[in-house]
Amino acid sequence: MAFREYKIGAVMFGVALSLSMFITLVMPSFNIISVGSTAVALDKQLTYGYNSGFTFSDPFLTGGAAPHRVVLRKDPASGADMEPVTAYVFSAGMPFPSGILHPAVLGEGTDDLSVEQGRINEASVEQGAVFLVQHGSYNGAEYPYIENATATRGWLPDAVLTAAGDANTSYAGAGKVIFVREGCWWCHTLLPEQTQDFQYFGAPPYLGDFNGESPTAFGSDRKAPDLLRVGARNSSKEWMMMHFFNPRLVQPHSIMPRFDYLWGETDANGNKIDYTAWRKEYLEYRRGERITPPEVPVPAPGSEARYLIDFVLNLK
Amino acid sequence: MLMKYLFAKNEDIPPGTATLFFSFSSIVWFIIGTGLGSFNAAKLAFPDWVTGMEYFAFGKMRQVHVMAVIFGWISMAFAAAMMYITPALGNTKLWSEKLALWSCMNWNIGLALALISLWMGMTSGREYSDFIYPFDLIILFGVILPVALNVWMTIAHRRTQGIYTTNWFFAGSIFMLMIVLLVGNLPEYFHLTGLTEAYLTWWNAHNILGLWITPVAAAIAYYTIPKITGNPLYSHRIGHLHFWSIVIFYSTPAAHHLMSAPLPEWLKSFASVEGVLILVPAIAFVSNILLTLQGKWNMFVENIEVRFTVTGVLLAIPLNMQGGFQQTRSINWYIHGTGWIVAHAHLALLGFSTFIEVAAVYYGLQMIMKRKLYSLALANFHFWMLLIGFSIYWISMTIAGLIQGAGKIYEVPYIDIVIAEHPYMIARWFGGTLVFLGNCVWLYNMYMTAREGTVVPQGRMVHELAYER
Numbered sequence: 033m034a035f036r037e038y039k040i041g042a043v044m045f046g047v048a049l050s051l052s053m054f055i056t057l058v059m060p061s062f063n064i065i066s067v068g069s070t071a072v073a074l075d076k077q078l079t080y081g082y083n084s085g086f087t088f089s090d091p092f093l094t095g096g097a098a099p100h101r102v103v104l105r106k107d108p109a110s111g112a113d114m115e116p117v118t119a120y121v122f123s124a125g126m127p128f129p130s131g132i133l134h135p136a137v138l139g140e141g142t143d144d145l146s147v148e149q150g151r152i153n154e155a156s157v158e159q160g161a162v163f164l165v166q167h168g169s170y171n172g173a174e175y176p177y178i179e180n181a182t183a184t185r186g187w188l189p190d191a192v193l194t195a196a197g198d199a200n201t202s203y204a205g206a207g208k209v210i211f212v213r214e215g216c217w218w219c220h221t222l223l224p225e226q227t228q229d230f231q232y233f234g235a236p237p238y239l240g241d242f243n244g245e246s247p248t249a250f251g252s253d254r255k256a257p258d259l260l261r262v263g264a265r266n267s268s269k270e271w272m273m274m275h276f277f278n279p280r281l282v283q284p285h286s287i288m289p290r291f292d293y294l295w296g297e298t299d300a301n302g303n304k305i306d307y308t309a310w311r312k313e314y315l316e317y318r319r320g321e322r323i324t325p326p327e328v329p330v331p332a333p334g335s336e337a338r339y340l341i342d343f344v345l346n347l348k
Numbered sequence: 349m350l351m352k353y354l355f356a357k358n359e360d361i362p363p364g365t366a367t368l369f370f371s372f373s374s375i376v377w378f379i380i381g382t383g384l385g386s387f388n389a390a391k392l393a394f395p396d397w398v399t400g401m402e403y404f405a406f407g408k409m410r411q412v413h414v415m416a417v418i419f420g421w422i423s424m425a426f427a428a429a430m431m432y433i434t435p436a437l438g439n440t441k442l443w444s445e446k447l448a449l450w451s452c453m454n455w456n457i458g459l460a461l462a463l464i465s466l467w468m469g470m471t472s473g474r475e476y477s478d479f480i481y482p483f484d485l486i487i488l489f490g491v492i493l494p495v496a497l498n499v500w501m502t503i504a505h506r507r508t509q510g511i512y513t514t515n516w517f518f519a520g521s522i523f524m525l526m527i528v529l530l531v532g533n534l535p536e537y538f539h540l541t542g543l544t545e546a547y548l549t550w551w552n553a554h555n556i557l558g559l560w561i562t563p564v565a566a567a568i569a570y571y572t573i574p575k576i577t578g579n580p581l582y583s584h585r586i587g588h589l590h591f592w593s594i595v596i597f598y599s600t601p602a603a604h605h606l607m608s609a610p611l612p613e614w615l616k617s618f619a620s621v622e623g624v625l626i627l628v629p630a631i632a633f634v635s636n637i638l639l640t641l642q643g644k645w646n647m648f649v650e651n652i653e654v655r656f657t658v659t660g661v662l663l664a665i666p667l668n669m670q671g672g673f674q675q676t677r678s679i680n681w682y683i684h685g686t687g688w689i690v691a692h693a694h695l696a697l698l699g700f701s702t703f704i705e706v707a708a709v710y711y712g713l714q715m716i717m718k719r720k721l722y723s724l725a726l727a728n729f730h731f732w733m734l735l736i737g738f739s740i741y742w743i744s745m746t747i748a749g750l751i752q753g754a755g756k757i758y759e760v761p762y763i764d765i766v767i768a769e770h771p772y773m774i775a776r777w778f779g780g781t782l783v784f785l786g787n788c789v790w791l792y793n794m795y796m797t798a799r800e801g802t803v804v805p806q807g808r809m810v811h812e813l814a815y816e817r
C-alpha cells in the first residue's frame with residue numbers, strides 16, 4: 033500500500049460494504065424476526081419436518097426423514113371415538129422442525145403457548161413425538177400453537193400410526209422432499225403473486241405463513257401453473273396419478289416431463305410394472321392404433337409417486 | 349503435465365502455466381455447460397424426447413446447466429484472466445504459480461463432484477446455491493480462497509506504484525464473493541428457515557451476479573481494450589465512480605428478485621430504487637470503454653479480441669436498461685417469473701459477460717503460449733455463432749416472456765400460454781445449439797493454436813502480428 037489513499041480506500045470499502053449489509057441484512061431481519069406464525073405455518077412445518085432439501089439425515093433426498101400427517105378418529109391412547117383430529121407424527125429419530133427446536137422462531141404468543149401449554153420442549157427426537165395444532169389465547173390475544181400430544185395425552189408415534197392406518201396417512205412431508213429433488217419448482221412456483229393471479233391461482237400467502245419452513249422453494253421462473261393452492265382447484269387423486277405418469281394423457285399440450293419412474297418396480301397390488309410394454313401401447317394409442325391409452329398403475333403405498341400425490345393434494 | 353507441475357518447486361513452473369490450465373478448463377466447461385443448456389432447451393421444446401428417465405428429467409438437469417456455466421465457465425475464465433492480468437498490471441510474477449495450479453485442479457475436481465451430486469438430486473433446493481453445503485464449503489475454502497490469496501499477494505508484491513482499475517476490481521470482487529458465499533449460505537449452515545431463508549437465497553443470487561460476475565467482467569474489459577488498442581483508459585475517475593457505485597448500489601437491491609413475495613414493503617421499495625441506481629456504474633463503465641476506443645474503431649472489425657470485448661460492452665447497454673427498470677414495481681408485475689427474465693439472464697451471462705471473457709481467454713492463451721491464433725476464420729465463425737445464436741435465444745425468449753406476461757395478467761387458462769410459447773421454445777433451442785457448436789470449434793481452434801500457431805518473436809505482442817488463416 034504505497035499510497036495513503038489506498039489505506040483510506042480500503043477502509044471506505046469496508047465501511048460501504050458493511051453499511052450495505054447492515055441495510056439489506058440486519059434491518060430486514062428485525063422485521064422478519066417479529067413475524068408471528070399463522071396456523072398455516074405451523075401446519076407446514078409440522079407436515080414437512082426439519083428440512084426438505086439436503087440434510088445429513090436424508091442425504092439422497094428420499095423423504096425418509098420426513099414426518100407423517102394422519103387423521104385420527106379414535107383416541108390412540110384410550111381407543112374412545114372422537115372428532116377427527118389431524119396429528120403430525122415424528123417417529124423415533126426423525127428430526128424436528130425449527131419451531132420445535134427453537135420455539136422463538138414461532139413468534140411471540142405462539143412461542144409462549146407452545147412451551148407453556150403445548151409442552152413442546154419436552155419432546156425428544158430419540159423417542160419421537162406426536163404434535164397437534166391448537167388455538168389458545170395469550171395476554172388477551174388469540175394465537176395458534178403447537179401441542180406435544182406425547183406429553184399432554186400420552187400418544188406415542190407408533191400407536192398413532194397404527195390407529196390411523198395407511199388410508200388416513202398423508203406422506204406430504206416426504207412428497208415435498210421429492211418435489212425439491214425432482215425440480216418441480218423450476219417450472220412451478222409456490223407463490224401466487226401479490227399483484228394479480230388471485231382468480232386463477234388463489235390468494236397470495238401471508239407474511240406469517242413461512243416460519244420454520246425450509247427450503248421455501250418459491251420458484252422464480254414460471255413455465256406452468258402456480259401450485260400453492262392446486263389441491264383446492266383439483267383434488268382428484270386419479271387425475272394426479274395419470275398426470276404424473278404421463279401428463280400428455282390428460283393434457284395433450286403439456287410440456288411437463290413424465291414422472292413414471294417415481295412408481296418404482298411394483299404397483300399397489302404388488303405386480304411388476306412393465307414400462308416398455310406401457311410405452312409401446314401408449315405410442316400405439318398416440319398413432320391412433322388403439323382407442324384407449326394403457327391403464328396407469330396405482331402407485332404402491334411406499335412409492336415416491338404416492339408421496340408426491342399426497343404433497344400436491346395437501347396444497348390448499 | 350499438470351501432475352509434473354503440481355509437485356514441482358514454485359520457481360520451476362513457467363509463468364502463465366496456471367492461466368493455461370484455467371483457460372482450457374474453462375473452455376471445456378463452456379462446452380459442457382452450453383451442451384447441457386441446449387439439452388434442457390430441447391426438453392422444453394420436445395417434452396417427449398428422452399423421457400421418463402430419472403437422470404434426464406428437466407428438473408434434474410436445469411440446475412446442472414446453470415451451475416456449470418456460472419462456476420465452470422464464467423468463474424474459471426475469470427480465474428484464468430486474473431492469473432495473467434494481475435501480475436501483468438503489477439509488472440511482476442504471480443505470487444504462487446503452484447498454489448494457482450492446485451486451485452485449478454481442486455476446482456475441476458470439486459466442481460465435477462458437486463455437479464454430479466446435484467445431478468443425482470442432492471440439492472439444497474435453493475436457486476443459485478443449489479449445491480449441498482459441504483460442496484459450498486469446499487468451493488469457498490479450497491478454490492476461491494487460494495485464488496483470492498494469489499490475487500491479493502500479487503498486488504501486494506507489485507512493482508508499480510499505483511494499482512490499476514482492473515486490479516482493484518479483481519481484489520475487491522473476489523473478497524466480496526467470499527463474503528457473499530459465506531453469508532448467502534447461512535441458511536444451510538445454521539438451518540435458518542422461512543422468509544429468512546427465502547430472502548437470503550436471493551441475496552446470495554443477486555450478489556453473486558452483481559458483486560462477482562458483473563464487476564469482474566468489466567474489469568477484464570478495462571484491461572483488454574487499452575492493452576490491445578494501445579489507447580490509455582479514457583478516464584480513471586470514471587473508473588473510480590464505477591467501482592464505488594458497484595459497491596454501494598449493486599450490493600443493495602437483492603429484494604428486487606422477490607417483489608411479489610411477502611417481504612417488508614420498505615425493503616422492496618428500497619431495492620427498487622437502488623436497482624435503478626445500478627445505471628450509474630453501468631453508464632460509467634460503458635462510456636469509459638467506448639470513449640477509450642476513440643480513433644481505434646477499425647480494430648472492432650479487424651481484431652477478434654476487440655470485437656468480442658466491444659460486443660460484450662455494447663450488449664451491456666440493453667442489459668442495464670432492462671436491469672434498471674424491470675425491477676420497478678410498474679414493470680416487474682408484468683414480467684416477473686416469465687421467459688423475459690430467462691432472456692435477461694442470458695443477456696447478462698451469455699451476452700455481456702461471456703463475450704468479454706471469451707476475448708480474455710483468446711488473448712491470454714495467445715500471450716501465455718506465445719503463439720498467434722491459428723485461424724481467424726474459425727474465430728470469426730465462433731463469433732458469429734455466438735452472436736447469432738445468442739440473439740435468437742434472446743429475441744425468442746423475450747417474446748415468449750411477453751406472451752406469458754400477457755397470459756398472466758389476463759388470467760388465460762395456463763395451457764394456452766404453453767401452446768403459444770411453443771414455437772419460441774423451439775427457436776431458443778436452435779439458437780442455443782448454435783452457441784454450443786460454435787464453442788466446439790473454438791476448442792479446436794485453441795488446440796491448433798497450441799500446436800501450430802506461429803510463434804510470436806521475443807519482444808513482440810500477439811496483437812501486433814497479422815493473422816495467417
Ligand code: HEM
Nearest residue numbers: 382385386388389414417689690693697698702777780783
Ligand atoms: C455462457 C453461457 C450461458 C450462461 C452463463 C447461462 C446461464 C443461465 C442461467 C443463469 C440460467 C437461469 C436463468 C433464470 O433462472 O432466470 C439459465 C437457464 C437456462 N439456460 Fe442458460 N446459460 C448459457 C448458455 C445457454 C445455452 C447455450 C443454452 C441452450 C439453449 C441455454 C439454455 C438454458 C435453458 C433451457 C435454461 C432454463 C430456462 C428455464 O428454466 O426456463 N443456456 N442459463
